[in-house]
Amino acid sequence: MSMFAVATAGIIAAMTLALVRAFAGPSLYDRVLAGNSFGTKTVILIGLMGFLTGRPDFLDIALLYALINFAATIAILRFFSYRQSSKTRAKPMSEGEA
Amino acid sequence: MSAFEVELTPIVFLDLSLLTMLILVAFAMLRSRHLFAVVMLSGIYSLLSAAFFVSLDAVDVAFTEAAVGAGVSTVLMLAGMLLTARREKPKTPGRAPVALAVVFVTGAALAYATIDMPAFGDPDAPANSYVGQQYVDETPNDIAVPNIVTAVLASYRGFDTMGETMVIFTAGVAVMLLLGLGSARGGREVSDAEPEDGEAK
Amino acid sequence: MIDWDLIRDLLSWALFLTGGFSVVAGAIGLVRFPDFFTRLHAAGVTDTAGAELIILGMMIQAPNWIVVVKLAFIAAFLFLTSPVATHAIAHAAWMVGFKPMQGPDLRYEGDGK
């Protein structure tokens, strides 16, 4: 039982728990949070995987994942705020008409 | 050809748990009627499958999966959500025996086909026994690119991946046009609608 | 004569154990805590203590300097981006009108008695 296996087991357990939160919700933002947290765990998992197989050369991918996970979270939230602002802009107009 | 000898290393446990999580996420996506939840779960699905690709040594596929699956397609699906409702219409429980039968027959055929496959990493497998070793040996001398996958794709297979190269070339040209690199002045001057913003910056 | 390999192993065992423990504890908090804003704090534990400790443990075990450098970049990148992502989620929820639970009896504001 190597130390990397122990850490990997911890990450897998935490991933399962994050999945529970992503399934349960209840709100949209809970799911985004769970997804972001899941991404961080994936980054560490890929790093650990390299050490488990004795070839820690795949860290470039972990680095790329860290970048993409961040960019994707920001993109999703930008999208929500865009949707929200278009909604609030539409609202007073329809009220004014009514 | 080779008997299945399953050695329970940590990597096997890792693969098993990744696959289990993939199945769980897939079922949750099928069950959920909340479309935003489905989009977020599909992002998680991409992350999981990318991790699984890394475990299978398919690093280049994992790269693509991470960029396209977890990044671009999530945003595209969200953009698609703008055009539709937030919840899926409840539908009558599945009555599609033909579809189910097709899925089962295809799945069984695929599972049957894996029996003939050589074991993972078998030195006598077709993939390892013909010219593969030669490429591995010669690439560092032929081309000064350290990544053999890149060298094979861009150089040795330059002709049969011509279509692929064309796509990349087209994408590059499109990016250059968007950035305005073609014009001598470096793009048109674009002024902001509100002058206050421009001054504040 | 000091056995450097043993010290290295012991050190990274300690880092992996504490790091793995923090990751799991953060995930437990992510599931257990009552509302969205409190869950943010639990996710923060995973992102800071958990991730950085495990990466530090890997750095100690790295076979050559380039692996150390890459791990250092991952650590620095998580250190710089995780608060931005957490804040972005919190701010987005706040702007939409999510109100956090407040006070020791976990009541929403304006919820009445």
Next chain:
Amino acid sequence: MGRFIILVLALGALWLLLSGYFDKPLLLGFGAASVLFAALMARRAGIVDNDSVPTGLFPGIFGYWLWLTFEIGKSNIGVIRHALAVEPKLSPKLFYVPCQPKTSVGKATFANSITLTPGTVSVDLGEEGILVHALTEDFADVGAIKEMGDYVARIEGSEA
């Protein structure tokens, strides 16, 4: 122009450290070309300013990071205790903290430091300061958070 040179040097160092090639002319040439391309694009987009190349923060930021690491460690223990407690006694609280740093980089550093220490998350930046959500009353320690802001204000330098 000074900032541009610093950006090129930083990107070049990043490329060298991540690739690990020091003796292959072809690859080094590609690396130099990509570094220059990225830097020129950043310049053309007009984002080579104090926000993206915060030269004012150095070198004081290293001491601050060291100090922050200990703060993060302390508050992590607190949050983990609540996460694993049989009956967690949470008392979430929203409150404003005055924001001492004046530059945009300083404000961002301060707000991110608040978020980075578990137990407190910065939610919004308004006229009254930074709106902070804390997990319990203990974490809602305005004095300690203000201390952090003072530290950032000391090292932030000027906007120029």
